[in-house]
Each structure stands twice: as structure tokens, then as C-alpha cells.
Amino acid sequence: MRNEHAYPALVAEDGASVVKLPEKGPLDIRGLTVAYGDKPAVFSVDASFAPGALTAIVGPNGAGKSTLLKAALGIIPALSGEISSFGMPLDSVRDRIAYVPQRASVDWDFPASVLDVVLMGLYHRVGLLGRLSGASKAHAQACLHRVGMADFQDRQIGKLSGGQQQRVFLARALAQDADLYLLDEPFAGVDAATERAIIDVLKELKRSGEAVVAVHHDLATVETYFDRVLMLNVRRIAEGPVTTTFNAETLSATYGGRLAATHIDHLTLAT
């Protein structure tokens, strides 16, 4: 059942009447189904993400991890399902949500500097005719500083390494001052120093009470980086704290034969 839910129902003393608290999780997904053509990529998935926690979404290729995030944000249409964020319809709280797409999803030869890209995180807030003031620029620079890219603000984005590009994307999300951060494979193809810089920033966000959700593909780091895990293979396989949920049984249920037994042995798993 959903005993791992972040917001449990209150049970009255007599044990009979159940008072369900209004759900105000950063992101609550109910019965989400997404299909490409007539093949479901995500099927009837329920998920809730907790504030002040780092949640990993794991699953094999084609399990619908990125699709789940995109559909939850309305980037791609869903066939069915309900999405609410902080207890509100998504569209009324978009300014509280920051999304970091996959680095490979954009053309980095675009004419923009590093600072330009970070400022894109503020476009929606300042509106069509609003000015990007000195304060906005200072804020963007501070965000670049947090990801260790302060010296690169005038660099054309095409001249960055993959890891640096990923940091710029993260800085753009930080500029939004959001309460919910959704990251699609933030560690894909980045160098070790960048991976450390990114996880440090994510842990900082978590400490200040933000909800952080990342599609993650490196099973070896799930336990060291994340607090909670959503295991997905088109359907939801398991969801809960890493310590109790991430184990050999759920892994083989998620990955099936695609994950060799030796691979599982390499992970220090809770039993």
C-alpha cells in the first residue's frame, strides 16, 4: 500500500474514523498514464515527492523515467492522471518549480553566454516587458558561483565542457528560487568534479527544506546520494526510503533480467 506516503492519514483515537489531511506535497501524481502512439510509456503511476528530501527515480532504459517528469510538468500530454503541486493545480505554482532538462536536449551552439542562460530562469518572473535589472544579474551570478562557474559568465555556452554545461543548467534552476527541483539525468556524462559539485548543491537545497527529484541511472550511487527512491518500469514498482526500499528484490522486479546478479552483489544493499 501507500504506507510510505509522506503525508499519512490521521486515524482518530477510536480507530474508526480516518481524517485525511489535505495533500500539500511538492508534487503529487495520481494515476498518470502517458503513451507514445498506442504503447504506454508510463502506466497508471502514483507518486508523491517529499520536501527536504532527495528522491531518485530509477529504472531501466525505456522505463518512462524522463517521460514521467515531463508529463508531470505538462511538457508532454498525458492520457490520464491528476497532478497537483503544493496542493494546487500545477499552472498556479509553476514559479515554485524548477526543471533541469537533459543536457543533450538542446543545441549548445545557440548564441548565448553562460549568464544569458542563467537569466532565462528569471524570464517568467520578470514578465514580457520587465527589465532584467542589476539585481537580477547579481542573483544569476550568485547562482553561478554556487555551482563553481562564476568565472565563466561571459563564455559562449558552446565552448563549455559537458560537465560545465550541466552546471549552467543547474544554475538556471537555482535562479528560480524554487521549492521543487526536478532534474533529468543531472549526472549523465559529467566529470567526477562536476558530479561532486552538483550533489553538494542538491544536498544544500535539501537541507533548506526543498524537494529535489532526479532521474538517476547510476545504481551504485543511489544509496550515498539519495534519501528516497521511486523505482519505475512503466508501472511503479516501489517507492520509499532508500534504506528499506532499495533492495535486491525491488531491483530485480524493476530491471528484470537486464541487471545481472553480479551487478546487484556489487551494491551494498539493505536486506
Added chain:
Amino acid sequence: MSPFVDALLLGAGYNAALVGLGAALLGFAAGASGTFLFLRKRALVSDAVAHATLPGVALAFMVMVAIGGDGRSLAGLLAGSALSALAGLLAVEWIVRSTRLSEDAAIGAVLSVFFGLGVVLLTVIQTMSAGRQAGLEGFLLGSTAGMLFEDAIVIAVGGALTVAATWILRRPMTLVAFDPEFAAAQGYDVRRIDLAIMGLVLAVTVIGLKLVGLILIIALLIIPPVTARFWTERGGRAMWIAGAFGSSSGYIGSALSASAPALPTGPIIVLVATAFFVVSLLFAPARGVAAAILRHRTFQARVHRRQGLLALARDEHIHDPLTLRLLRAEGLIRRDGVATASGRAQAARVARDERRWDVAREIHQNTGLTGRYDGLTPIDEVLTGDEIALIDARLGGPKGVGGTT
């Protein structure tokens, strides 16, 4: 040359001056709004939009004649062209969205169907007895002969509105062009912004129809932004630079065509724009072909010099003719290939740098530093003096090269 200068200075007559100013304004609007079309990588959609204007022009003419006029009202013809261009644009969008066809196929289908229909309708109009059909073919390649003050006003007002709208929408359009998923996550309606980009293109097409014609308008929408891309790495500036190239092309091109009796204005404008493009392609400072060749040559020379010096340090024979030439030119080796005194000193320095890097890579494994070893950068540009001293302590004293120290 003198008629050309006259035309440049607006001294070639009232009509030529109107055409020149109109073309400059149109060029600016086309370059500025075309920038986002180009950045969104949907340049060819504008070709479908432009060709789709033709049946609208013809139908508008027929309707106006039917309700009893001579069918030559510019406002009526432009309204007709805008409507059928919009139909063409929506047809492309619909085909892409609801079938498995890709956008290029949809463009090809819509472009040819609308253009073919337009040509058929024009032929029908030729056989009609009512109305003054002469001059409708001018919408194909543009015509400036009968340019009126009212035409210039249409271009000026339409162009100014288009540039203003482009400026207001620049941020959402930039966002959608660079990262549509992020834009959607922020709550922007990507489809509507795409339609806005195309709407601006459509507006430029319609106001430019009379001057440049529907076949060549795509050149004014695309060539200036592509040219501007050679000169800037900033999207915000690209829009203004493209506008400047577009208006210069329009102005110079119309002056050129006014200076000789039989030069068609639209095609000349396009050729001037192309000239700007070719010059930029070859000579732009950072992205031009010449700069790229120069950069490659410089890099190649650095690599050969380094390899040559390392070979000297190891007392190896150098065979590569480029390496030999470079080392000789610097006086590092004699004509017979033997190292000179300064050659030996340089070789020792480079060999030492290599050894320091070897140690540095061992010590600093897995940090950003190892990424900075490109085999060319001297280590003292990367590490501080005390860090190098630490490395040298591990290396021991300097080793001799070629028998001398």
C-alpha cells in the same frame, strides 16, 4: 557609378527614394523577425508560408472584381495573401501534428499545392475580361515600377509593428528556440509562441510581397540572421545585427537597381544580402572560414614545435618537413637538423615541462586539473610556483639534454 551614388543619396527621383526607404525598412523587419525563425531551426516553414500567399492574392482579386471593382486595392490583395498564408501555415502544423510525416515533407506538400493553385488561379484571371489584372505577376518576384506612397506606408507601419512585436516577444521566443522543454515547464505555451514566430514571418512576407515578391522573401528572412550569426555569440544582439544587415541589403540593393534601367530590385537586394553573407562567412573574426583556418594552422604549428623539441630532447631524428621548417625558422636547429644552443635549451625546458605534467597528473588525479593537460600548455601557466616546487622535489635535479646541461 554616379547614378548609384545618386540613388544612395535618395537623389534618383521620388519613386527610387520611396523604394530605397521601403526596402531598408522591410529588410530590417525581415532580419529581426527572421532571427528567431532561424534560431528555432524552422527556416523552411517560411518558404511554405510565402508560397501559400499566391492563391490568396488571386482569390482576393477575383472577389474584389466580383463585387464590382478593378481588383487592385492593395489592402484587399494583402488581406487575401495573409489569409491564405495562414491557411498554409496551419496546414503544415496540422500535418506534422496529426500524421507521421516530418516537417520537411509537410512543407514540400503545402508549398507546391498552394503555389500550384495560385498559378492556376492567375491563369484563370488572365482570361477574365473584367478588372485590371496586369501586374499581379509582380507578386511573384516583386515589382517596384509602380511603387506608391501608400505602399511605402504599408511597409513602414507594418515593419515597425513587426519589429516592436519581435522585441516584446524576444524572451519567450529565445527560450522556445533554445530549450522548448524548459519553456514548457515554466508555463509558456510553446505551440502558441511557435505560432507567434511564424505570425511575425507571415507579416513580413505579406508586407514584402509587393517589393521583393513571394519567391525571394525567404532570402530576406534567412540570409541576414545567418550572416549576423557570424558576428555575435549573443542572441539579443543577433536580432539587431540581422536587422542592420537586412536594411543595408535592402537600401544598397534598391539603389543598385535604380542606377541601371533593367536591374530587378528584389533579386538585386537578395544578391547584396548574399554578398554580406559570403564576406562574413569568409572573414568574420571568430566564426569565419579564414579565422578557422588560421586557428587550425596556429594550433598545428604549436603541436609540431612541441613534438619537435621533445624529439630533440630525446636525441631522436626529425623527419616531418613542417616540424623541420618551424624549428629552422626559429633558429632552434641548423640546416643539417642538429640542435643549436637555444634549441637545446628550449628542448630541455619542454622535456622538463612534460616530466612535471607526468607527476602532476599522478598527484592530481580526478580533479579538474587533468583536463587542462592538452600537451601544449606550459605547467607554470596552470599551477602556482609552490606547487611546481613540490613536483620538482619529486623529480630531482634537472637532467641534461644532448650531452649538455
